[in-house]
């Protein structure tokens with residue numbers, strides 16, 4: 001039986017407040033505590049449709065107060081390379097392919113903004129899922145982050161002093177993996193997406209787990225390798 005994690009991407013000062021509120025009510029109803037990716041300094045024009053929410057950071061602190069987990073989701077969410085890095089879900093990145101010093105600067109600035117709002121993240125995931133070895137080095141040098149929510153695998157594993165919590169699906173469904181992270185973008189969700197999610201939560205809410213994920217010493221193994229290979233062959 002799989003365990004599930006719900007991940008919500010693209011929380012920032014400019015977001016679709018109504019949809020995020022709807023998601024919050026839905027998750028509260030079923031007692032599911034998600035991982036929320038916060039963009040510390042969003043400059044992605046995609047968010048220009050929404051007005052700046054002056055209460056955003058207090059909202060994030062309210063989420064923390066109810067045991068939701070917060071990840072740093074990049075720095076400004078602007079793509080500057082066409083690299084896929086070590087998790088090439090997309091051929092574009094804010095991080096992969098950038099020099100180490102540039103990546104360190106991004107992480108340093110992002111962490112500084114989050115700390116100004118009393119948040120010291122331990123979890124990271126990059127815009128478009130794309131990062132490289134230098135991203136891990138930058139995180140080590142500039143933050144207390146030691147957990148990555150991303151990569152394709154069967155279960156949580158440890159590599160390069162990081163805990164990797166795999167992220168395999170953009171919608172709720174049964175998959176033959178031990179730990180499955182479903183990644184949602186509330187800003188983009190339509191009526192039907194909410195209805196399908198609620199239907200799944202109704203039946204499976206007791207299978208959802210939250211951070212921190214229990215520690216083990218598992219390494220990336222052959223079954224993970226096969227799943228990863230199949231996943232990228234099918235794309």
Ligand SMILES: [Zn+2]
Nearest residue numbers: 009010127128
């Ligand atoms: Zn994003």
